[in-house]
Amino acid sequence: MSNAPTENAVDERIKTRSRFREAMIRPELGGMVGTVAVFTFFLLFAFDSGMFNSQGIMNWSTVSAQFMIIAVGACLLMIAGEFDLSVGSMIGFAGMMVAIFSVTLGWPVWLAILLTFVMCIAIGALNGYIVIRTGLPSFIVTLAFLFILRGFAIFLPQVIERKTIIGGIKDVAEGDWLAPFFGGKILTGLFQWMGDAGVIAVFERGTRKGQPVVDGIPMLIIWAIVLIIFGHVLLTKTKFGNWIFAAGGDAEAARNSGVPVNKVKILMFMFTAFCATVFAVCQVMEFGSAGADRGLLKEFEAIIAVVIGGALLTGGYGSVLGAALGALIFGVVQQGLFFAGVESSLFRVFLGVILLGAVILNTYIRRIITGER
Amino acid sequence: MTSLTKKLALAAAVAAAPLMAATSASAEGEKYILVSHAPDSDSWWNTIKNGIALAGEQMGVEVEYRNPPTGDLADMARIIEQAAASGPNGIITTLADYDVLSGPIRSAADSGVDVIIMNTGTPDQAREVGALMYVGQPEYDAGYAAGLRAKGDGIGSFLCVNHYIVQPSSQERCQGFADGLGIDLGDQMIDAGQDPAEIKNRVLAYLSANPDTDAVLTLGPTSADPTILALEENGMAGDIYFGTFDLGGEIVKGIKAGVIQWGIDQQPFLQAYLPVVVMTNFHRYGVLPGNNINSGPGFVTADGLEKIEMFAGEYR
Amino acid sequence: MNPEKAPIIQMKNIEKHFGSVIALAGVSLEVFPGECHCLLGDNGAGKSTFIKTMSGVHQPTHGEIYFEGKPMSFADPRDAISAGIATVHQHLAMIPLMSVSRNFFMGNEPVKKVGPLNFFDHDHANQVTMDEMRKMGINLRGPDQAVGTLSGGERQTVAIARAVHFGAKVLILDEPTSALGVRQTANVLATIDKVRKQGIAVVFITHNVRHALAVGDRFTVLNRGQTLGTAQRGQITPEELQDLMAGGQELVALEGSLGGTV
Numbered sequence: 001m002s003n004a005p006t007e008n009a010v011d012e013r014i015k016t017r018s019r020f021r022e023a024m025i026r027p028e029l030g031g032m033v034g035t036v037a038v039f040t041f042f043l044l045f046a047f048d049s050g051m052f053n054s055q056g057i058m059n060w061s062t063v064s065a066q067f068m069i070i071a072v073g074a075c076l077l078m079i080a081g082e083f084d085l086s087v088g089s090m091i092g093f094a095g096m097m098v099a100i101f102s103v104t105l106g107w108p109v110w111l112a113i114l115l116t117f118v119m120c121i122a123i124g125a126l127n128g129y130i131v132i133r134t135g136l137p138s139f140i141v142t143l144a145f146l147f148i149l150r151g152f153a154i155f156l157p158q159v160i161e162r163k164t165i166i167g168g169i170k171d172v173a174e175g176d177w178l179a180p181f182f183g184g185k186i187l188t189g190l191f192q193w194m195g196d197a198g199v200i201a202v203f204e205r206g207t208r209k210g211q212p213v214v215d216g217i218p219m220l221i222i223w224a225i226v227l228i229i230f231g232h233v234l235l236t237k238t239k240f241g242n243w244i245f246a247a248g249g250d251a252e253a254a255r256n257s258g259v260p261v262n263k264v265k266i267l268m269f270m271f272t273a274f275c276a277t278v279f280a281v282c283q284v285m286e287f288g289s290a291g292a293d294r295g296l297l298k299e300f301e302a303i304i305a306v307v308i309g310g311a312l313l314t315g316g317y318g319s320v321l322g323a324a325l326g327a328l329i330f331g332v333v334q335q336g337l338f339f340a341g342v343e344s345s346l347f348r349v350f351l352g353v354i355l356l357g358a359v360i361l362n363t364y365i366r367r368i369i370t371g372e373r
Numbered sequence: 374m375t376s377l378t379k380k381l382a383l384a385a386a387v388a389a390a391p392l393m394a395a396t397s398a399s400a401e402g403e404k405y406i407l408v409s410h411a412p413d414s415d416s417w418w419n420t421i422k423n424g425i426a427l428a429g430e431q432m433g434v435e436v437e438y439r440n441p442p443t444g445d446l447a448d449m450a451r452i453i454e455q456a457a458a459s460g461p462n463g464i465i466t467t468l469a470d471y472d473v474l475s476g477p478i479r480s481a482a483d484s485g486v487d488v489i490i491m492n493t494g495t496p497d498q499a500r501e502v503g504a505l506m507y508v509g510q511p512e513y514d515a516g517y518a519a520g521l522r523a524k525g526d527g528i529g530s531f532l533c534v535n536h537y538i539v540q541p542s543s544q545e546r547c548q549g550f551a552d553g554l555g556i557d558l559g560d561q562m563i564d565a566g567q568d569p570a571e572i573k574n575r576v577l578a579y580l581s582a583n584p585d586t587d588a589v590l591t592l593g594p595t596s597a598d599p600t601i602l603a604l605e606e607n608g609m610a611g612d613i614y615f616g617t618f619d620l621g622g623e624i625v626k627g628i629k630a631g632v633i634q635w636g637i638d639q640q641p642f643l644q645a646y647l648p649v650v651v652m653t654n655f656h657r658y659g660v661l662p663g664n665n666i667n668s669g670p671g672f673v674t675a676d677g678l679e680k681i682e683m684f685a686g687e688y689r
Numbered sequence: 690m691n692p693e694k695a696p697i698i699q700m701k702n703i704e705k706h707f708g709s710v711i712a713l714a715g716v717s718l719e720v721f722p723g724e725c726h727c728l729l730g731d732n733g734a735g736k737s738t739f740i741k742t743m744s745g746v747h748q749p750t751h752g753e754i755y756f757e758g759k760p761m762s763f764a765d766p767r768d769a770i771s772a773g774i775a776t777v778h779q780h781l782a783m784i785p786l787m788s789v790s791r792n793f794f795m796g797n798e799p800v801k802k803v804g805p806l807n808f809f810d811h812d813h814a815n816q817v818t819m820d821e822m823r824k825m826g827i828n829l830r831g832p833d834q835a836v837g838t839l840s841g842g843e844r845q846t847v848a849i850a851r852a853v854h855f856g857a858k859v860l861i862l863d864e865p866t867s868a869l870g871v872r873q874t875a876n877v878l879a880t881i882d883k884v885r886k887q888g889i890a891v892v893f894i895t896h897n898v899r900h901a902l903a904v905g906d907r908f909t910v911l912n913r914g915q916t917l918g919t920a921q922r923g924q925i926t927p928e929e930l931q932d933l934m935a936g937g938q939e940l941v942a943l944e945g946s947l948g949g950t951v
Binding site: 238243246253370 | 794
């Protein structure tokens with residue numbers, strides 16, 4: 001027995017794979033295939049509809065960027081093995097807090113924004129702490145916060161202002177140093193030049209006659225790009241990223257190997273809350289008002305984007321780039337169906353088909369990679 | 374990989390089928406898009422959909438109805454931007470929140486798309502954002518008129534069943550009603566939610582806690598239908614003074630049965646139908662009415678329900 | 690035995706009580722560097738409690754632990770791990786969805802500095818993983834191959850190689866062969882043999898006598914919280930060992946054959 005063959009040759013049952021196939025099989029593959037398919041589809045069916053003029057591109061880019069911001073947080077948290085269903089309510093709540101601090105209480109906008117971030121990240125930490133301490137599924141704990149935060153987002157403004165939408169934030173944000181980081185636009189000069197040069201359309205009438213219809217890249221998109229890069233590097237290139245995978249893959253095994261699983265999970269809840277707050281502050285600064293109904297069902301949209309992007313619902317597997325592509329697919333399909341002239345009630349049908357298709361494809365890819373059975 | 378590509382091709386074909394049907398069905402002529410703020414669950418907007426569809430058919434123009442599925446106004450702003458980007462002749466939209474929607478609407482108007490504000494908003498706001506006109510029922514005024522009418526009937530307290538608490542115009546209706554009665558709104562407005570069973574139970578709970586309530590005001594079929602059931606259950610049906618905004622199948626029956634004293638008809642059909650007619654004629658012949666159009670309020674009582682019954686939920 | 694060497698770990702009269710239950714009633718054991726010490730016993734004999742005491746999960750109620758000649762008391766498993774006592778559990782500390790190299794360095798990630806930032810040094814990790822796996826006789830398709838694609842035996846081997854790489858002096862293997870097929874068991878036993886030859890003390894827990902005899906240098910049998918003696922390789926037949934594990938009547942008769950080491 002002890003003389004068993006130790007130089008075991010390559011197992012003849014594992015098929016050798018070509019380098020090309022090797023390079024293709026990545027967690028993001030589903031997202032990449034989907035992105036190509038979706039763009040091909042809309043280029044064929046909606047090319048002349050305005051979807052690919054400057055306004056149209058800005059429209060679906062902005063919507064996709066919104067999804068991306070919350071998808072990055074949801075993706076990392078899901079890989080760490082947890083869910084956050086309170087993201088949508090957090091968006092409504094955070095926006096409302098900015099409005100109450102700045103408009104109702106009259107505090108400087110930068111202070112309102114920073115305080116909101118601190119509050120929301122603390123709530124994220126509380127979410128995580130409760131999940132860790134009680135051992136309850138995060139599904140239930142964050143579902144409770146879905147109601148609690150939405151309740152406050154309706155209750156507070158009603159008590160304080162007797163209404164559920166607080167406006168006037170644009171006026172108080174005038175001249176603030178922090179607000180433009182969320183509601184501002186960059187490269188406005190470039191777009192003006194493109195407008196003058198006739199590359200993009202300009203307004204035909206009104207006070208802005210002669211200005212380009214798209215006058216800059218909103219900070220929302222910049223935030224999305226920054227968060228995607230940050231999330232991707234954190235997950236794949238750092239020690240902490242390894243811990244995220246480990247915490248979600250098998251928390252007990254990770255603990256045995258000395259990974260601080262609780263810390264990782266709580267930090268990921270905080271990061272998800274941070275992303276939701278970025279979403280909320282960008283929205284509030286762009287539109288100038290906070291409403292109690294903002295962000296309704298956004299938690300599911302984030303989770304859908306993450307799942308389209310190839311992450312495993314039970315944790316331990318996924319990719320930030322995949323989630324970003326999932327968000328792009330989601331945004332482009334949502335807006336693109338309209339450009340293509342499809343009846344809007346069919347949107348959900350398409351969403352369902354895409355979700356199902358993506359999950360099936362991703363499961364197939366994942367099995368190839370991980371040898372799951 | 375071949376099985377992958379096969380799957381994709383199949384998926385694309387499946388997805389394309391309804392698309393091609395949709396694009397080939399589009400008529401020649403002008404294109405108008407109606408954007409509402411209502412979530413998918415709000416059945417009242419069916420009349421609006423039928424209204425623009427009929428107008429589109431009669432005028433020979435292409436019409437589309439768009440709404441944010443969850444009623445999120447920030448999503449609605451994106452839909453307006455998108456509608457503008459698709460280059461229609463005109464956009465018909467509600468102005469549910471001036472702060473959120475004024476920017477996208479003004480951009481649309483400035484980029485050469487004509488805009489008519491319908492349903493929610495005020496004539497002043499419509500002028501501000503550069504719209505051609507406003508077609509609808511000023512909410513506060515309608516509530517106020519209803520309040521005056523109820524005061525004449527001897528009402529001193531009421532319950533406002535608000536099923537859409539986050540929509541400011543819903544609150545204006547309640548506030549207007551309270552002001553018409555000359556009383557403070559206070560706690561008389563409840564956040565009923567959208568679920569019929571919840572609405573019914575909240576109304577029951579409020580009325581058992583406050584049995585002296587003189588009147589119930591509901592803001593549409595979503596809150597009126599469960600409220601009718603609640604009143605039948607606690608025996609107050611026909612006894613308590615019951616007024617409602619908007620009409621629907623159950624509301625009409627309620628008026629006929631004497632459970633509901635009156636319904637405020639803002640005639641949504643006109644809000645959808647008239648903007649299409651007005652804009653088509655404006656684009657074809659350059660004619661435009663010189664004023665805003667008030668589609669309501671009209672009080673509907675037990676007298677003259679025939680037409681309403683026939684078309685309730687469809688065109689009324 | 691290796692009389693020229695001092696035992697790396699000595700457990701003297703270890704008792705462990707859980708309330709009124711006496712799980713260990715005075716167990717003594719010595720493990721020398723480079724030997725494979727098999728700990729045998731039926732279910733409920735106290736094997737798990739004993740190794741948990743050795744690896745710092747439990748603190749003994751009575752008795753002393755000497756590690757490298759010095760008395761030691763481990764407050765928690767981390768103490769034991771940093772002292773060089775590594776445990777490979779029956780349920781592996783391996784995550785199937787993660788690559789072999791990520792698993793290998795889980796909790797001990799190598800770091801490369803780029804400016805002020807620390808990054809996971811994938812090149813180093815991949816290199817080390819491939820080398821260590823080759824040493825153990827496993828040819829990976831690549832360092833990014835997921836652990837889920839490995840067989841049960843290979844996974845055990847990865848876990849053992851990981852413990853060895855991170856400086857284990859005493860390697861506790863808790864039933865590593867219990868769920869494996871014949872060929873995979875052979876691979877794991879071969880791995881144990883390699884590790885022993887590197888001078889690492891191996892504590893091999895099993896209730897399979899044949900597996901124990903294949904690689905063991907010495908055999909200690911636990912029964913009902915007590916040690917029934919330690920035998921050297923070649924001094925005991927499989928049948929005797931089997932009877933010993935079953936405990937009971939043959940105990941007295943067997944004492945002689947155990948060479949007075951009780």
